[in-house]
Amino acid sequence: xxxxxxxxxxxSYPELRAVTRKLAxxxxxxxxxxxxxxxxxxxxxxxxxxxxxAIATWRDILADQPTDAGSLNAxxxxxxxxxxxRDLIEILRVKLEVATAPVEARDLLSRxxxxxEVMLEDPDxxxxxxxxxxxxxxxxxxALSELARLYREAQRHxxxxxxxxxxxxxxxxxxxxxxxxxxxxxxxxxxxxxxALETWKAVLDGEPTx
Numbered sequence: 001x002x003x004x005x006x007x008x009x010x011x012s013y014p015e016l017r018a019v020t021r022k023l024a025x026x027x028x029x030x031x032x033x034x035x036x037x038x039x040x041x042x043x044x045x046x047x048x049x050x051x052x053x054a055i056a057t058w059r060d061i062l063a064d065q066p067t068d069a070g071s072l073n074a075x076x077x078x079x080x081x082x083x084x085x086r087d088l089i090e091i092l093r094v095k096l097e098v099a100t101a102p103v104e105a106r107d108l109l110s111r112x113x114x115x116x117e118v119m120l121e122d123p124d125x126x127x128x129x130x131x132x133x134x135x136x137x138x139x140x141x142x143a144l145s146e147l148a149r150l151y152r153e154a155q156r157h158x159x160x161x162x163x164x165x166x167x168x169x170x171x172x173x174x175x176x177x178x179x180x181x182x183x184x185x186x187x188x189x190x191x192x193x194x195x196a197l198e199t200w201k202a203v204l205d206g207e208p209t210x
Contacts, residue, residue, distance in 0.1 A: 013047040021057075030064060037061050041074065051078055067098045085119045106140060109133040113146065123150055139170050157189040179203045 001023065007016035017040055024036035037057055045054035055078050062071045072095050079088035092112050099105040113129035116122045127150050133143040144167050151160035161182060168178040180203055186196035 011047075013043055017043045017048065034061055034065065034068070038070065045078070051082060054078060055082075067094070083119070085115050089115055102137060105136055106133055106142070109136075110142060110146075117150070123154060126150060138166075141167075141171060144170070155189070157185055161185050161190065176203065176206060179206070 001019070004016060004019050004023070007013075007019060020036055020040050020043070024033050024040065027033040027036060037060055041054045041057040041061075044050045044057060055075065058071045058074045058078070061068055062075070065071070072091055075091045076088065076095070079085075079091060089112055092108050092115075096105055096108045096112075099108060109129050109132055113126040113133075116129060117126035127147060130143040130147045130150070133140050134147075137143075144163055148160060148163045148167065151157075151163060164178050164182050164185070168175045168182070179199055183196050183199035183203060186192045186199060
């Protein structure tokens with residue numbers, strides 16, 4: 001509108017935001033409303049330096065269109081910069097629901113797990129995210145490796161054994177080292193000496209230098 005143009009030319013950004021938001025409220029066409037609200041969010045973030053207001057506006061768009069890619073990407077960026085980790089995970093979860101490529105889903109779950117572990121200091125939730133990745137792809141070597149590390153740190157020996165055995169089946173190059181760790185687990189914390197001896201025998205048969 002002419003009024004919006006005047007405010008824009010005068011760099012009267014609070015007034016421009018108010019007018020543009022009002023136009024968005026009046027808009028009957030969803031794509032027009034989205035375009036106007038996108039403009040509002042950009043004003044709030046860039047000209048008015050009001051990140052919380054921008055987040056709220058992107059949330060308004062998302063309420064109209066729950067899988068809108070632009071809104072999801074903007075909220076992901078804003079929550080990341082604001083260090084709002086639980087809100088960020090919520091957005092990543094929405095992106096996961098609509099992800100069509102397996103590699104995209106894998107990367108999203110890996111990121112969710114990292115946020116839980118590093119930012120929220122919640123290794124159990126990190127483990128849950130990596131297990132979810134394995135449910136989608138049983139051969140996900142990154143998820144297996146991260147689970148093995150987390151189980152070692154938590155001294156969850158039975159769970160670690162399960163992961164090591166899966167890794168051993170999937171990656172022949174790692175099998176000798178994994179078999180050694182499996183044998184040590186069986187002989188030590190798991191107190192299963194017969195199986196430990198059998199595993200050591202398999203290790204020695206495959207690697208005579210042990």
